[in-house]
Amino acid sequence: MTRGIRKVTSVTLLVEDNEDDADLTAMAFGDAKIANPLVRVRDGQEAIDFLFARGSYAHRDPSELPLVVLLDLKLPKLSGIDVLRAIRGDRQTCRLPVVILTSSIEERDRLGCYDLHCNSYVRKPVDYDQFVAACRGLGVYWTSINTPPPEVGS
């Protein structure tokens, strides 16, 4: 593998431990007509393994990065903050767009995430219709409006 070369794929990586929330997010993405594939991992450690091609994802090409990471905060093993820190701390992944998708609007969560340069912080609404609207907004923004970082970086 070649460090510093990244290939941005069209995959959206969803880091979510709650089955219901994962299914609802998938449903909402469908309802919002977002065509990009959604890959789901169940905890912080799995997210790290996926992104850095380790453990059960050792076969993956680590230079292939998702288009955007939707990151829950309260996760088993490694928390969302730990995952964000790991992403920002690695040359390969430091520019990867990360959207925090969580139930919490606690000040310390928001501060922690913005301090670690998350790209966006979205609170999951309880109302499903609003949730679909949020997912649609996210999908449209990160797949069509936003321009990802260049594939070759320093």
Add this chain to the structure above:
Amino acid sequence: MIPKDRKHEGVAAAHRLRDPGHDFQTLADSVKDYAIFTLDAGGHVMSWNTGAREIKGYGELEILGKHCSQFYPPEDREAGKPEALLETAARAGRVEDEGWRVRKDGTRFWADVVISSLHDHAGELIGFLKVTRDLTARREAEERLRQSELRLRLLVDSVKDYAIFMVDTRGQVISWNRGAERLKGYQPNEVIGKHFSIFYTAEDRAEGKPAQILALAAAEGRAEDEGWRVRQDGSVFWADVSMSAVRDERGHLLGFAKVTRDSSERRRTDRELISRSAQLSAANQELETFSYSVSHDLRAPLRGMDGFSKALLRDYSEQLPPQARNYLERIHRAAERMSELIDDLLELSRITRAEIRGEPIDLTALAHETVSDLRKINPDRNVNVTVQPGLKTSGDRRLIQAMLENLIGNAWKFTAKQPVGRIEVGAVRSHHDPEFFVRDNGVGFDMAYADKLFMPFQRLHTGTEFEGTGIGLATAYRIISRHGGRIRVESEPEKGTTFWFTLGASP
């Protein structure tokens, strides 16, 4: 007894007395601070110096030949003191006396008197030399000192809450006040002469603490200590001890003054305070962990309820009878309401934990902002709002704003059924702090329920009449009490409601 008036003999004797002493008389004359004069054997004045004139007030001429008894106060004359002194001087060669004497003008002075007998070559008594010194000033100073010492001793002795005592340079107790008796249980006779280490615990004695504090006080002038001390009955108390070195004018160590206070009570309250604040911070920590978990975990199941009931409606709509669709709609509403409750509860908890920052606040401007936000949300409402200009306070801007939003929002909500809602925000000045008010002409309520109003989740109206979670006023109440203020309410059904509040110290 020596006869009092023997002038004719006296003159001759004076010559004899003066004769050998020309030099002496010249010398004596130069002395101003001592009255130096001679008496004949019978006690009559034979010579007189400058000091005698100064001290006693008589000129030489008016006193020569007079009997010395006139220098004494009447009570001494009656008691025969002048003669007795002369007799003693004649017999023993010298007598010393200290006592009141009388000046020419009748005033008294405290005198130190030495009378020496004078003899001729044959050894026969020829008279007396009398040296008198005016000690009035010294006596007065001594008296003042004695009085001040007495006052100090009474003062020290009357102190009951502090043991005040002295130890000598080796640490042996040399004085003991009432407070020491009370505090330590020893009577003065039981403790004076004992070493002060008896007040220490065995461990402290073994560690050499008593010697250490003496050494420190000697070196530094003063030493302080806190620790367990032992009473006579063996019980212990927590003592606050101060030991000061006492030195004379030349710096020689005379001993140590020791002041001991029983601070067991203070120690107990201090420790209680520490333990309370630890408990409080643990409780706060727990509350924070709790709300963090609520914030993250309690909403996910609601999203599930709402999302999957919507999915049912969407995917299986044709298979569902109207009743089933109604149930799903109610699940949706219940989830929504629960979500609001959680948010309000978290807000209440955040306010309870929030650190209060103090800054000047323009309450008038904040009220206008709040009203303009409400107008944006409900543009069709017809509400007449007046805000008194120049309302100022100090406190945490974010919290005060939340409080105003709750109170004005409350007034906004409960005036919904009036054709024209009226809301008034203002203040009256009572004593020093202004008492602010938010008044409306809304539905009001029966004052019998007023005490329920500020408790979380208490509502005086049903959800179908007016929506709300019942946390708004509890939040306002908590914000106001966290600012050291008070809130009260006046209301009448169908007339309206006024909330009155203070915010502690005004800017």
